[in-house]
Amino acid sequence: MAVLSNVLDDLNEGTTPFTIEEFLAAEQQKDLLCFTTAGSVDDGKSTLIGRLLYDSRSVYEDQVKTVTRSSSGEASAIDFALLTDGLRAEREQGITIDVAYRFFATPKRKFIIADTPGHEQYTRNMVTGASTADLAIVLVDARKGILTQSRRHGFIASLLGIRHVVAAINKMDLVDFSEKVYRTLHNDLHGLAAKLGIRELTAIPISALLGDNVVTRSEQTPWYDGPTLLEHLESVPIAEDLPDAAFRLPVQRVIRPNQDFRGFAGQIASGTVTPGDRIIALPSGRTSRIKGIHTFDGDLDSAFAPQSVAVTLEDEIDISRGDLIAHVDDAPAVSNSFSASLVWLHAGPFVPGKTYLLKHTAQTVKAHLRVAHRLDIETLEPQQSAVLRLNEIGEVEVRTSRSLMLDPYRENRVTGSFILIDPASNATVGAGMVHYTKLDKDGRSQINGTLLLLPGEVLVSVLEEKLTTRGKDVVITSSQKPEVWQSLLYAGFTVLVPSKSQAQAEIITLAPDAHELLRRPVARHDGLKAQADALLRELENEF
Amino acid sequence: MSTAVYDSPETITASRARLTHLKALEAESIHIIREVAAEFQRPVMLYSIGKDSSVMLRLAQKAFYPGTIPFPLLHIDTGYKFREMIEFRDNYTRELGLNLLVWRNEEAIANGANPITLGTQRCCGYLKTQALLDGLRAHGFDAAFGGARRDEERSRAKERIFSFRDANGQWDPKNQRPELWNLYNGRIGPGESIRVFPLSNWTELDIWHYIHLENIPIIPLYFAQERRMLVRGDSLIPIEQPFVKGLPGEEQWVRCRLRSLGCSPCTGAIRSDADTVPKIIAELISFRSSERANRIIDHDQDGSMEIKKREGYF
Structure with a gap:
């Protein structure tokens, strides 16, 4: 096995050769880091990735041959950018137009690169690439410093919750590997990171073209004592799930091979679960205990994110696709109203008032959205706007036809993210990140309005005044139609309805599924003021 | 507690x-x-x-x-x-x-x-x-x-x-x-x-590592053994169809295996001693040649x- 030991020698760069079994054992321990790269046409991003792939020896020989043929002219030169470009249209136009996924491995780790263009549709593509990444590499041209686009890339990395950002200060060869240039940029970049809320920023001086500090340490930068790019990629911690991250299991499917087994299958979004744990199924609110965690490879003593499992429960409770299982004492918000950041991904603009479909974990619901404001991606200042166009980012208020089990995106990328789908074209038009949900003190959604059915016009006008001064949106209607009430309640109004036939006031609310009206009478009080105050106290409980 | x-x-x-x-x-x-x-x-x-x-x-x-x-x-x-x-x-x-x-x-x-x-x-x-x-x-x-x-x-x-x-x-x-x-x-x-x-x-x-760890059954064509092949330059072309005909001397016994499976006339074999999954993996990492290189169809034209x-x- 001379060939094998050569290869393994090669992989270990001269250390003791090991057998294929040892190689596989080491291989099996590797974890997976997904990172995204952003940069524009000229800043050498494709060259950097090509260099990373080539120097880490994961470029296969026949691919190198194909590239050398495509880039006729310089017969022996390898065009690193061509290694990473994919489609015909791009090779013809010389630009990268979509997100491309590349793979490479070192003896320490496996990597997935989501390579995104800095050219047209940059925001859409970068957001897409960043959504699954643990780390982002932002390219900065050493000669040009922090441009608008570096700021934009940093902002998107922060928006998409990427914990580790690397500023690759490229083309150091063109500034004579100047320490001063690096130091200045290093300080500017850390200032920017603080402003953008980036949790960790690492600035590395490189030359993608010549290979300095990409894989091999440069002799041109003796003043730099940090890691090379690859060293950093190999050592950065992956998805540090907080030890106390809340357990979330969105149910994808109920597995029922026979009458005795009812398994709830899904991929754990966060946290850890163990048989015996007390759980709550949402939105129903029914509780039980975990009976078992089942996989093809046997039952598990515990399971954690992002494992795909099926769990069984001690009690027969009705759970279906789209529901979520959580620990009973650490459940997410259940709400159909929330605020979010929204990135618009489609050529056709966001249309206010239109019904979109919203996919969140394993459920798709109808949604109405209102744009609160748009963010100027260059200055990061809010701008007045009711619409969003392709590549624009806005703050939105969302209402959905059914309640969702939500966590803020900053805490949970799975239960805090959603996509919007145009119901007519089925295109994916938006990507959203949940900020917060509107909740009452019991953690329930408070967004539906309340209706008061009142005996007499006088009580209506007294309450109208008191409620308006308390900041409520009040609507008075004489309509007695339940469907009219439903839509007003769904819209979140406090509705006052005078009724001559009514001897006693009633409080009417929407059932959690928003289809039924719940009615309850309020005790009668003598005197207008006493009656009004009693009703206001009752309303406080509703809110 | x-x-x-x-x-x-x-x-x-x-x-x-x-x-x-x-x-x-x-x-x-x-x-x-x-x-x-x-x-x-x-x-x-x-x-x-x-x-x-x-x-x-x-x-x-x-x-x-x-x-x-x-x-x-x-x-x-x-x-x-x-x-x-x-x-x-x-x-x-x-x-x-x-x-x-x-x-x-x-x-x-x-x-x-x-x-x-x-x-x-x-x-x-x-x-x-x-x-x-x-x-x-x-x-x-x-x-x-x-x-x-x-x-x-x-x-x-x-x-x-x-x-x-x-x-x-x-x-x-x-x-x-x-x-x-x-x-x-x-x-x-x-x-x-x-x-x-x-x-x-x-x-x-x-894929190969998972097959190894999970003991997934795979077709024996992936494993090296002596097979009758048309040897043409670097290519080993399997002989299963009557229209695959060699010139005199092209048909030989070769110890070889298939790296990917397609139709027999268009899937070339490679010379190999790899007769177990770990040996296939060892071969794979030594090759630095992508698996599709032996598929004739992908090389019809650039971007085919x-x-x-x-x-x-x-």
């Missing part, structure tokens, strides 16, 4: 546990397979008998365990597949109790379509692409799993996990849906369909895989 629980080392280990890359890939693939089974009316899994299909099939078993796979398998048979492939297919699917469907372009086969007279592009067009589109349409399948990976070929690197195909089964690289997080948009109109690639993020090494995909090929 609760203190004891929180202090227990097991609890701490569990909360800090991390998945290895293969377990992370497995979990992602299972999630994808379950999404498709839940969101589509009539999904099907394309089964090509190769190593990737074998892994995909195992992942489907895992996704629905202890239940059974809730969709059929479909094999597109060109009539030129290796005899061993058909035997393996029939035995293995019977053993697992799976619902196997086979589709062939009988008209083209009856007309004697072959790569020598038609050229590889037109032959693939009739026997693979056309047969696939006809088979999917005849059964009314709205989602089809394929075992393609992004690391296989350059045009695959930008492929979505849910790849949208229009009513003609065609792929428009400029009109694909953005894919964020693990939220897949499977909504389609009448006649449209989705090709689903649950192995998108696996590499060739991952992309052209095939636009027309409806996987």
